[in-house]
Amino acid sequence: MGRYVARRLLQMIPVFIGTTLLIFIMVNVLPGDPVRALWGDKPPDPTQVAQIRHDRGLDLPLWQQYLHYMGGLLQGDFGNTIAGNRPVLDEITQAFPVSMRLASMAWTFELIVGITLGVLAGIRRGRFVDNTVTLFTLLVISVPIFVVGLLCQLFFGNELGWITPTVQDSENMGQLLVPALVLGMVGLAYVARLTRTSIAENRQADYMRTAVAKGLPRQRIITRHLLRNSLIPVVTYLGTDVGALMGGAVITEGIFNVTGVGNLLFQALARREGAVIVGIVTVLVLVYLVASLIVDLLYAVLDPRIRYA
């Protein structure tokens, strides 16, 4: 087990270098010069442009820029933004906690409600509950997230006045509730469907028949035998979804004015802020890597037949 974890951690290094390098190159290939962009559509001042490019090391060859960047990264320095010359680390440490809170709320919602619905539907396959859940999840998956978001905003915010239409304070959990529900909606539908299919399938398995024949209490059959074995695909999905929720919340964050990672990434892209983009992606890659490691380790917990050497 320990060796497996160590090996996985070592594997992260090339993945990490590869992704940062790729993103670094891609940002540089994009048309548009971030320094020139500071002037908008007004004519830029060539002396000043040259000065800023020089100060930020943007006049060096790409490979040197990358080495500098990685060198800084190892010392915990993410570089500075081009506009405003602020440390990228500040931007990231400001945005990540917000997104983490939002994502973890959405994720918890996905997990609890999604699995519950999935179990209910799976156990009573073909019955009323199952049909309702299937219909509901289909609806959620097919309606784009911004429609759900805007509708929630207009209905609960502008019409009913239960919430403020946008989040006034991104650190306030109560205000993040509605955006989190909206954000977790699609994931919830997938979790419910995955769970349902898996449960429905495993219900026919031999060990289930044995458990029932042994006369075990229903509660115990479902949680210990059925659910545990059915959760593997769900856990895989939930694991990768952590990263997706963190970085992919652009739309939800935009609608509700949450200043999280999605938003930061979007604005950085529009401004071609290479250091910010690479910085965020770096952290996101780490989140994905750790999440997938945890998922893999959880497999062994869920199904003892899976062993890691």
Place this chain on the structure above:
Amino acid sequence: MRGAKSAKWVAIAGVVALTATACGGGDSDSKGSGKVDPKGIVSYANGEPQNALQPSNTMEAYGSVVIDALFTGLVYYDKQGNITYENAESVKPDKANKVWTVKLKPGWKFHNGEAVTAKSYVDAWNWAADPANGQQNSSWYRDIVGYDDVHPAKGKAKKKAMSGLKVVDENTFTITLNSGIPYYAYKLVYKPFYPMPSAALKDPKKYGEAPVGNGPYKFKSWDHKKSIKVDAWSGYKGEDKPKNGGIDFKAYTTPQAAYNDLRSDNVDTMPLIPDSELANFKQDFGDRAIEQDFSAINTVNPAFYSKTFKDMDVKVIQGLSMAIDRDTIAKTTFAGTRESASGWVAKGVKGYKAGACGEYCKFDPKKAKQFVKDGGGVPGNKISIQYNADQPHKGWVTAVCNSITKSTGVKCVGDPKTDFQADTEVRDKKQVKAMYRSGWVLDYPFNGNFLADLYGTGVDGNKGGFSNKKFDELTKKADAAKTIDESAALYQKAEESLRDSFPGIPLWYNKTLSAHSKNVKNVVFDQAGDPVLSDIEVFEK
């Protein structure tokens, strides 16, 4: 990004607009019973400023509006485009308009108690002109003698001070220009000409996070990406004393989010109604909706270096201009929120004259077809209009193209670039295929700003490679005029001459479209699209 971004931003203008301003902005809605609280805080939907808050380093809208609240410059302008004195008692040129003497009103102070003196201005400008200090607006000092020593085209500053700036006494200084400019006082309106206290130059970084100004509002706090708060300052000596207790500039990530908050009175006003709400914002807000003229203009400009427009007969461009049904497109695509342009200068600036473009800006499909034919047509019978797809330009570009094709038979397509950055890069590199969309918001309210700075041969703002000897001569004459009025009149002649060379096809004048919450009244926007914050009054809660 004052330009394109703020082109779709906001604001007001001319004499005609005055009436509209009065009712659009304000009292018509005041709820009679509502008492005004002079200490009430106005919340304004803004965004996170691009740079630290230094006046000479701020040009985009989010930072500008905060800087303008914190600082008061030498001069400003009224709704007729005439200069008004703010911190200056007088700004007077010599006979040749070359040496300008600035006299300050005595007794003004910065928020930290330091006196505002001639030195506060001169030192700040010299500091900002030095490229080592990385101030984005430094090219604004280029008219001053000695600018090239401090800000050479390449490399480091040779001198620390421009020889054209001289402190005479505590409240007087002179500005010597490289050549006479009759309307130079107008340029002094712009942010890089604000004064800074001596502490600012000692620790610019700290200053940029907590600026100290001399304006109606005093800096209170900056919670990055959340809000910037400023308080009304009791020591203010200017005319525009705040009628409220302070401003809370809330950072919004999208205009749509701000709009929804505005509807629920969670924010008091915003600079721009998002395009998606244009059709219904008047219904949503009733008499709290604001619609004012704004000194900005939209055009489509030919790239004169392109294969299509190289050596093209001007008749064809005139024909293309006549082929565009401006009124209908303004009504349908823009829900009536733009006004057809009849010249190259936006409304509400000094020297604006309606109809400079003459018949060529009037929709006349028959003549259009004839003109294009007489001019020898378009190579390949096809043109394109380049635009940035990250903002809602597609709709009107398609409409303009359809109008051209329908009237003249010339095929016209949109040429989208992914975003504004990609779009400007193509323009800067002079790789536009045929035409590109363009917009210009005033830097200062003088018609020369829309003419010499955009269509003069080789000037920075001239992206289409337009060059016309006659026009250059006329603008030179206008710059050599004795007085502002004379200069403005000569610039009008220069504008008229564009009829025969057509550097760009004028389309629409912008309008400020905004609204305000039920908590406030007297919300008015100025010609440049900025809110007049000190006039806003807050109702008692």
